[in-house]
Amino acid sequence: MAETPTIRFGVIGCADIARKVSRAVALAPNAALYEAVLQDPDVDAVYVPLPTSLHVRWAVLAARSKKHVLLEKPVALTASEFDEIVEACESNGVQFMDGTMWMHHPRTASMREFLSDAQRFGQLRSIHTHFTFAADADFLENDIRVKPDLDALGSLGDEGWYCVRAILWAANYELPKTVTASRNPELNQAGVILSCGASLQWEDGKVATFHCSFLTNLTMDITAVGTKGTLHVHDFIIPYEEKEASFYAATESGFDDLVTKWSSQPSKHVIKTDIPQEARMVSEFARLVADIKFKNSKPEKKWPTISRKTQLVLDAVQASIERGFEPVQIQE
Incomplete structure (x- = not known):
């Protein structure tokens, strides 16, 4: 070898x-x-x-x-x-x-298989994501993520990036038609966002929401709902365990006997990994670089394309806030 x-x-x-x-x-x-x-x-x-x-x-x-x-x-x-x-x-x-980093965990590929399964998941109709954590007083006063000259996007850039990426990932990177910021985002005295959210709408009727905050308890959730199934993830950014991660998949779920029991409960899927997701990210990046260096391959365009789409949605959220929470159309 x-x-x-x-x-x-x-x-x-x-x-x-x-x-x-x-x-x-x-x-x-x-x-x-x-x-x-x-x-x-x-x-x-x-x-x-x-x-x-x-x-x-x-x-x-x-x-x-x-x-x-x-x-x-x-x-x-x-x-x-x-x-x-x-x-x-x-x-x-x-x-x-x-x-x-979470894009490179093998769990992400397993979740994609479920979302792509027409028999178990059906057609995607909605996505909802959260990333929040309760920052301490020192963070809220001194961290670079609350300084307008360093990271002016604040929570939207730091946490909202993950939420938007998860939404786009679930939607196979199809950009929404419009983005509308939630009213009354929380800002610090310098005008940096500490907490915000938005809703996204597609022309085919798909919808998504996200919420990000430096001010509430740690939450890292994805819920993707299809016509036949539902995906739930509770630690999508940083898995609870370094060497394994899980998600819940439900297909044609329902209640029996006036909500006293489930006809079919969501199933838990545990995905193991030999190295942590950040090492997988570095390894994948290094593989692409090696292909360019030693095999004269061209740079992989997938990654900058995904990054740009994520940035476009963040830009639209920021623009919606600045325009009094009006819907903003995304232009590629």
Whole structure:
């Protein structure tokens, strides 16, 4: 069996998440970590966990230095900023991927199989997602995610990114027609969003909602409802266990005897993994980079496309808030 080539990583930034991803690089079988970055010819790729306001500058510099870019989410403050990053990556032939770790867990593929099963799930009709956690006083005062000059999108960018990605994932990345922000989002004194939500509507009648907050108890839920089945996930961002994760699938459920029992209860599906989801993310990114470096492959366009669609929905939520919670149409 041929030996898997090792891709050498550098890190630009010192956010807390950098420690987790640095561990993931060590766990991934085809990646190694280097401290020297943009000018080091031995560095193949960079992980960028900087505040969002710095993403354009450093991601573009990395791409122009021929370094492949693993960029922490949210990818940018606006889709137009993100387009600058993608243009730099494409023109320099480097791979782009954002740091949405749960996408790489094998549970996600198993859930996709259920959603794609016409006999068990049917046609998707609604998606509802939540990501909230109760931040402490120090976080609410000092964290970069509450500073307008660092991460101006606040909870919408940090937590809402995951919620929107989950909605788009469930909808096979079909963008909604309109997005309407929920009224009365909670802001800090600097105007950064601490809590917000929105509803999304598609032309075929599908609907979705999400809520994100720094001010309420930890919740990481997806509920996807089809004409025949329902998917429930309670820890979609960070699984309760590192080596396994579960979801619940229900098909043609119903009540019997005046709601005293279920005719068919949801079934629990447990999916095991040999390495954590963040290591799987790094390993997949490193595989794509290795294919480019050693096999003259082209960068995979799936990942920047998904990132841009997620950013477009965040932009629409922000625009709806600014326009007095009016519906905003999404333009690709």
